[in-house]
Amino acid sequence: MSVLQFDERGTRHIVRLYSTPDVVRQRAEVLALLAARPGERVLDIGSGPGFLVASLADAVGAEGAVHGLDRSAPMNAVARDLVADRPWVRIDDGDAVELPYPDGDFDAAVSTQVYEYVADVPRALSELRRVLRPGGRALVLDTDWDSVVWHVVDRALHRRVMTAWEEHLVHPHLPAMLPGQLLRAGFRVTGRHLIPLFNPRLEENTFSALNIEMIARFVRGRQGLTDEDVEAWTADLRERGAEDAYLFSLNRYCFLAVAE
Ligand SMILES: C[S@@+](CC[C@H](N)C(=O)[O-])C[C@H]1O[C@@H](n2cnc3c(N)ncnc32)[C@H](O)[C@@H]1O
Numbered sequence: 001m002s003v004l005q006f007d008e009r010g011t012r013h014i015v016r017l018y019s020t021p022d023v024v025r026q027r028a029e030v031l032a033l034l035a036a037r038p039g040e041r042v043l044d045i046g047s048g049p050g051f052l053v054a055s056l057a058d059a060v061g062a063e064g065a066v067h068g069l070d071r072s073a074p075m076n077a078v079a080r081d082l083v084a085d086r087p088w089v090r091i092d093d094g095d096a097v098e099l100p101y102p103d104g105d106f107d108a109a110v111s112t113q114v115y116e117y118v119a120d121v122p123r124a125l126s127e128l129r130r131v132l133r134p135g136g137r138a139l140v141l142d143t144d145w146d147s148v149v150w151h152v153v154d155r156a157l158h159r160r161v162m163t164a165w166e167e168h169l170v171h172p173h174l175p176a177m178l179p180g181q182l183l184r185a186g187f188r189v190t191g192r193h194l195i196p197l198f199n200p201r202l203e204e205n206t207f208s209a210l211n212i213e214m215i216a217r218f219v220r221g222r223q224g225l226t227d228e229d230v231e232a233w234t235a236d237l238r239e240r241g242a243e244d245a246y247l248f249s250l251n252r253y254c255f256l257a258v259a260e
Pocket residue numbers: 006014018045046047048049050051052069070071072075094095096097111112113114117118
């Protein structure tokens with residue numbers, strides 16, 4: 001069955017989800033770790049709605065250049081609108097496994113929440129290495145969906161929902177593989193960082209509240225989950241919220257590497 005689609009609807013959802021304070025904070029940590037400098041050429045692979053591209057553009061300034069690349073036309077349309085006032089930014093159509101740039105074209109490259117959707121990660125990392133100059137920096141961030149803590153009463157149903165949700169991407173447990181894969185692609189791993197997302201209450205405009213909607217829509221009909229099952233799962237979480245017994249956390253894993 002198909003993975004999550006970044007079509008018009010998926011794009012609208014990602015725009016809302018990635019505008020939450022939880023993900024805004026995550027982006028600030030990513031920016032600080034990559035530490036793009038004025039005048040640098042930076043690539044964002046799988047740039048989605050372009051929020052990180054816009055911040056990178058401000059970091060490198062008009063003397064630098066930022067390229068965002070994504071294979072989703074709706075995502076690229078949103079990103080182009082966002083950065084229309086920064087002529088040193090380009091949003092390119094393309095695939096992470098076949099980057100449309102010459103060897104050594106960039107000083108730094110970033111890819112957050114993308115390789116977990118890419119079937120051939122070694123090929124994508126070898127492309128990442130190819131387009132960086134020797135000594136260029138890479139930052140790769142992905143989620144391990146085993147890191148989710150979500151308090152529910154019906155744990156058996158919750159496990160079925162989360163198993164079905166793992167079908168939304170190709171690699172639900174990619175982070176542990178990344179250091180070895182980066183090494184084999186020609187990188188030296190220089191940093192390993194944990195970025196937790198934590199929602200101690202069920203509140204609107206949080207990562208977990210918006211994910212309840214997305215997961216409920218995605219898992220229906222998978223792993224034998226009926227409409228009633230999915231409604232029972234969402235009701236369980238909402239009741240925990242009403243009782244002040246809600247707790248959600250999830251870890252992003254971030255790796256910094258230098259092209260050898
Ligand atoms: C979850 S979103 C993350 C967007 C962005 N990196 C961020 O963190 O805000 C995943 C993005 O990766 C893109 N994507 C997935 N597979 C890709 C591939 N093989 N090549 C290029 N983009 C890809 C999707 O279209 C989507 O925009």
